[in-house]
Amino acid sequence: MDVSVPPQPHPDLDSASFWTATAEGRLELCRCTACERWHQPPLERCRECDAATSFIPISGTGTLRSFIVVRHPAVPGYLEELPYVVGLVDLDEQEGLRLPGRLLDVDLEKLSGGERVSAEIVPLPGGDFHVAAFRILPA
Amino acid sequence: MGTASSNVSRKPVIVGIGRTDYSRDSGRTPLALAAEAARAALSDAGVPASDLDGGATFQIADSASPMQVAHAVGSSGLRWNIDLMGGGNYATSVVANSALAVQAGACDVAVAYRSLNGRSGRRFGRADGALRVGGERQFSAPHGYLTPPQWMAMWTREHQRVYGTTCEDLGRIAITQREHAGPNEHAVKRDRITMDDYMDGRFINEPLRIYDCALEVDGAVAVVVTTMERARDLRRKPIHILGHAEFTGEGGSWDQWPDLTSMYSHRAGPELWARAGVSPKDVDVACMYDCFTYTVLVTMEEFGLCERGGVGAFFAEGRATYGGDVVVNPHGGLLSEGYIHGLNHTYEAVLQLRGEAEERQVSTARLALVTAGAGPYGGGMLLAEDA
Numbered sequence: 001m002d003v004s005v006p007p008q009p010h011p012d013l014d015s016a017s018f019w020t021a022t023a024e025g026r027l028e029l030c031r032c033t034a035c036e037r038w039h040q041p042p043l044e045r046c047r048e049c050d051a052a053t054s055f056i057p058i059s060g061t062g063t064l065r066s067f068i069v070v071r072h073p074a075v076p077g078y079l080e081e082l083p084y085v086v087g088l089v090d091l092d093e094q095e096g097l098r099l100p101g102r103l104l105d106v107d108l109e110k111l112s113g114g115e116r117v118s119a120e121i122v123p124l125p126g127g128d129f130h131v132a133a134f135r136i137l138p139a
Numbered sequence: 140m141g142t143a144s145s146n147v148s149r150k151p152v153i154v155g156i157g158r159t160d161y162s163r164d165s166g167r168t169p170l171a172l173a174a175e176a177a178r179a180a181l182s183d184a185g186v187p188a189s190d191l192d193g194g195a196t197f198q199i200a201d202s203a204s205p206m207q208v209a210h211a212v213g214s215s216g217l218r219w220n221i222d223l224m225g226g227g228n229y230a231t232s233v234v235a236n237s238a239l240a241v242q243a244g245a246c247d248v249a250v251a252y253r254s255l256n257g258r259s260g261r262r263f264g265r266a267d268g269a270l271r272v273g274g275e276r277q278f279s280a281p282h283g284y285l286t287p288p289q290w291m292a293m294w295t296r297e298h299q300r301v302y303g304t305t306c307e308d309l310g311r312i313a314i315t316q317r318e319h320a321g322p323n324e325h326a327v328k329r330d331r332i333t334m335d336d337y338m339d340g341r342f343i344n345e346p347l348r349i350y351d352c353a354l355e356v357d358g359a360v361a362v363v364v365t366t367m368e369r370a371r372d373l374r375r376k377p378i379h380i381l382g383h384a385e386f387t388g389e390g391g392s393w394d395q396w397p398d399l400t401s402m403y404s405h406r407a408g409p410e411l412w413a414r415a416g417v418s419p420k421d422v423d424v425a426c427m428y429d430c431f432t433y434t435v436l437v438t439m440e441e442f443g444l445c446e447r448g449g450v451g452a453f454f455a456e457g458r459a460t461y462g463g464d465v466v467v468n469p470h471g472g473l474l475s476e477g478y479i480h481g482l483n484h485t486y487e488a489v490l491q492l493r494g495e496a497e498e499r500q501v502s503t504a505r506l507a508l509v510t511a512g513a514g515p516y517g518g519g520m521l522l523a524e525d526a
């Protein structure tokens with residue numbers, strides 16, 4: 001296994017549109033076409049009303065729920081960037097809707113959780129994919 | 140299982156336990172390890188392998204199937220078996236489901252086991268090129284966020300923020316369990332650690348340090364379940380299963396679980412006490428699933444052994460050890476004895492309830508809680524020396 005590049009996503013029929021969107025520079029999540037509830041991970045049909053879903057752009061803004069500082073290389077990739085920070089972000093679109101993502105250019109001394117953040121689409125090293133990382137918004 | 144059975148003679152009980160050595164490099168196959176543990180458990184029970192007709196295990200494509208293990212020990216085949224795909228959240232399920240199968244008459248003698256080369260075996264695939272990850276983890280893995288210690292660290296920080304839980308609170312769990320492991324010759328780590336040792340331990344994923352993480356080892360554990368009727372003629376004191384409750388759920392993934400300071404246990408805990416008809420205060424020995432110290436902390440709260448946010452004080456005041464309220468992981472747990480994916484907790488509970496734990500025997504041991512799993516999925520089981 002090539003440990004120099006991070007794990008690559010293996011899209012499926014429910015998630016393919018997410019990866020197509022990020023490749024085109026947009027962050028889109030799965031939403032019900034009827035009740036407009038967001039679903040992450042994506043579902044083929046809404047778990048509430050069984051209607052079809054589609055992918056809709058989101059603001060990419062949210063609040064940092066929690067974060068870890070990865071100091072031990074247990075996952076391939078980002079080895080030159082150790083320690084790196086991964087956050088779990090509560091997205092503004094819906095209560096409880098979250099995305100994990102790397103936090104870019106963070107000051108570890110100042111990071112405490114609860115910060116406002118914004119997504120930024122960045123290339124995923126090692127392949128054709130793009131991912132949404134997050135930056136801390138100025139207070 | 141439980142008291143509702145109309146057929147008392149088929150009441151399921153645990154009649155035998157077996158295990159291999161736990162090591163950092165077994166040099167043997169999971170099949171060989173499983174067969175040794177299963178033979179030991181059958182021998183402990185006094186049941187000939189030819190009577191074995193049920194099997195249950197869980198694995199992540201790293202072990203041997205019930206069919207293989209039954210064959211290896213001399214069974215002529217199984218009338219019932221399950222081979223669950225998953226982690227330690229199934230460590231009590233395999234015992235409880237064996238009991239249900241025995242009670243229902245699907246089989247008469249079942250062996251529940253877990254066998255793995257958890258330390259020496261390969262962890263990731265051997266495929267060339269980059270690791271490719273599908274399912275729910277396709278959204279997290281590309282960020283370098285893929286392993287259980289990372290998920291658990293993410294949840295720990297939330298508990299620290301909400302309840303003011305400190306690293307020292309977690310450290311006391313690791314220190315107490317290591318102290319318990321001291322007299323346990325089967326434990327892989329037995330040397331005492333101090334708070335300084337704990338705090339000096341390197342961060343794996345901050346806020347979790349090396350001493351917060353289970354000790355990966357090679358080995359196997361097996362547990363034999365049969366009917367009470369059969370148990371009357373066997374050599375060991377039968378151990379009763381008072382109840383089992385599990386929960387899998389909410390949010391559909393680790394990342395979407397609503398309250399990161401909570402776990403499966405906020406549902407499985409209350410349900411277990413309701414089913415078993417006993418209370419947390421009645422528990423003498425608690426084998427709390429401890430893939431990480433943080434798992435012990437939250438599940439002790441949610442199984443009702445102590446108050447929310449109170450686990451740090453509970454350990455600091457000596458209430459989690461000999462002479463306290465309840466002895467937590469007298470064998471040292473997965474943190475110190477070794478990580479047989481949680482089935483070694485059931486082994487220890489049975490040993491304690493039979494009064495065979497030697498130097499580390501809990502003198503009052505009559506009721507034991509065994510938990511399994513962490514985060515969004517897991518379960519709890521109550522074992523007792525009396526029905």
